[in-house]
Amino acid sequence: xxxxxxxxxxKLFTAQSAKVETNKGDAYYNELYDRCRARLDELKKLKxxxxxxxxxxxxxxxxxxxxxxxxxxSATTAMLMLPASFTPLVAEAxxxxxxLPVIWIELQDCAGNSEALLRSDxxxxxxxxxxxxxxxxxxxxxxxxxxxxxKQLEDAVEHFKGKxxxxxxGSIPQGIDGHFGTIGAKAExxxxxxxxxxxxxxxxxxxxSCATFGGIPAAAPNPTDxxxxxxxxxxxxxxxxxxxxxxxxxMVGVLLHYVLTxxxxxxxxxxxxxxxxxxxxxxNCERRxxxxxxxxxxxWGDEGAKNNFCLYKVGCKGxxxxxxxxxxxxxxxxxxxxxxxxxxxxxxxxDFWDKYAYERPMANANIKAPTGGVxxxxxxxxxxxxxxxxxxxxxxxxxxxxxxxxxxxx
Ligand code: SF4
Ligand code: SF4
Numbered sequence: 001x002x003x004x005x006x007x008x009x010x011k012l013f014t015a016q017s018a019k020v021e022t023n024k025g026d027a028y029y030n031e032l033y034d035r036c037r038a039r040l041d042e043l044k045k046l047k048x049x050x051x052x053x054x055x056x057x058x059x060x061x062x063x064x065x066x067x068x069x070x071x072x073x074s075a076t077t078a079m080l081m082l083p084a085s086f087t088p089l090v091a092e093a094x095x096x097x098x099x100l101p102v103i104w105i106e107l108q109d110c111a112g113n114s115e116a117l118l119r120s121d122x123x124x125x126x127x128x129x130x131x132x133x134x135x136x137x138x139x140x141x142x143x144x145x146x147x148x149x150x151k152q153l154e155d156a157v158e159h160f161k162g163k164x165x166x167x168x169x170g171s172i173p174q175g176i177d178g179h180f181g182t183i184g185a186k187a188e189x190x191x192x193x194x195x196x197x198x199x200x201x202x203x204x205x206x207x208x209s210c211a212t213f214g215g216i217p218a219a220a221p222n223p224t225d226x227x228x229x230x231x232x233x234x235x236x237x238x239x240x241x242x243x244x245x246x247x248x249x250x251m252v253g254v255l256l257h258y259v260l261t262x263x264x265x266x267x268x269x270x271x272x273x274x275x276x277x278x279x280x281x282x283x284n285c286e287r288r289x290x291x292x293x294x295x296x297x298x299x300w301g302d303e304g305a306k307n308n309f310c311l312y313k314v315g316c317k318g319x320x321x322x323x324x325x326x327x328x329x330x331x332x333x334x335x336x337x338x339x340x341x342x343x344x345x346x347x348x349x350x351d352f353w354d355k356y357a358y359e360r361p362m363a364n365a366n367i368k369a370p371t372g373g374v375x376x377x378x379x380x381x382x383x384x385x386x387x388x389x390x391x392x393x394x395x396x397x398x399x400x401x402x403x404x405x406x407x408x409x410x
């Protein structure tokens with residue numbers, strides 16, 4: 001992300017955070033600051049799980065400057081809805097991301113979120129962070145396969161019991177006793193696989209629309225009876241990062257928040273991090289002035305389209321969709337769907353494929369939007385915030401198990 005872009009993102013997030021975070025005073029942030037400081041001091045005493053890659057060295061190797069990093073830390077602090085005084089802590093947490101073990105599994109999916117994780121047409125700091133996390137298992141990215149891969153997974157689960165974050169990509173088919181999706185030589189169903197790995201995780205992160213709400217596999221008639229992780233996994237903290245694909249910046253935000261505070265971020269009623277999904281697309285859309293002025297694209301290619309008018313009448317679901325992609329955008333923050341003239345299809349909302357992904361405005365569709373209408377606000381919708389679960393990050397002191405990433409550490 002360019003420095004100019006980071007500055008504008010920071011301004012937007014700061015303004016938005018101020019609107020949403022009205023009830024937290026100095027005492028809250030002072031206590032949080034002390035807790036984060038103590039936690040980072042503890043983490044600092046540990047060796048990295050994967051010390052092949054050093055964060056600051058990677059920054060330099062990618063041709064980025066320290067100034068870029070500090071600008072990024074400042075924008076990310078605003079994105080996480082933290083006061084500017086937390087910026088040095090966020091920068092420190094980024095450097096210590098290699099203390100965090102992550103296991104990533106794929107179920108009924110297209111690997112689009114793994115693609116998003118891999119990105120990219122040019123290095124940026126979010127990408128480097130995703131490079132240095134200790135990815136203990138990711139079947140698409142790792143070198144081993146078959147029995148070797150299975151052993152690696154078992155080793156990682158055993159080694160980091162209670163300490164790893166389990167990222168799940170893809171929906172879970174429940175039909176024919178879960179046998180629409182199996183994995184490994186023992187044909188373990190996706191349901192059993194997910195439950196087994198979730199049992200020993202510190203928290204489960206569902207990434208993308210399929211893992212969160214079932215996504216396209218769950219679209220009518222849902223032949224495999226697909227559901228999201230939260231419909232199957234109980235008794236564990238679950239963080240949903242929906243969208244198709246999930247934005248890598250939001251994955252980084254969740255990871256950073258966890259490293260920094262030892263807890264999961266505040267969530268809305270759909271278990272989405274409030275820092276990323278506390279905003280409507282519509283409220284930060286560059287075409288909003290046209291919506292307010294009643295200037296619409298009436299059909300594709302008309303004068304309104306040429307003038308970048310509002311896309312509501314050709315089906316934009318931005319007024320009903322909560323996501324921050326209108327601020328952080330995609331592809332190195334270069335653009336996003338509405339920026340290129342295509343309406344939002346509400347990919348971060350439940351049942352988006354059946355309810356939203358067609359070219360009619362909701363007002364013409366005889367379907368009640370979850371917001372109740374186009375002019376409800378975030379507050380009226382009722383984010384139903386859950387208190388951030390303090391799930392105390394486990395402190396490890398052992399080696400990475402992933403071949404190709406295994407380090408000389410410990
Ligand atoms: S309806 Fe869509 S295009 Fe129009 S202002 Fe809202 S989000 Fe932007
Ligand atoms: S604009 Fe809408 S459909 Fe597109 S990525 Fe954002 S939330 Fe998803």
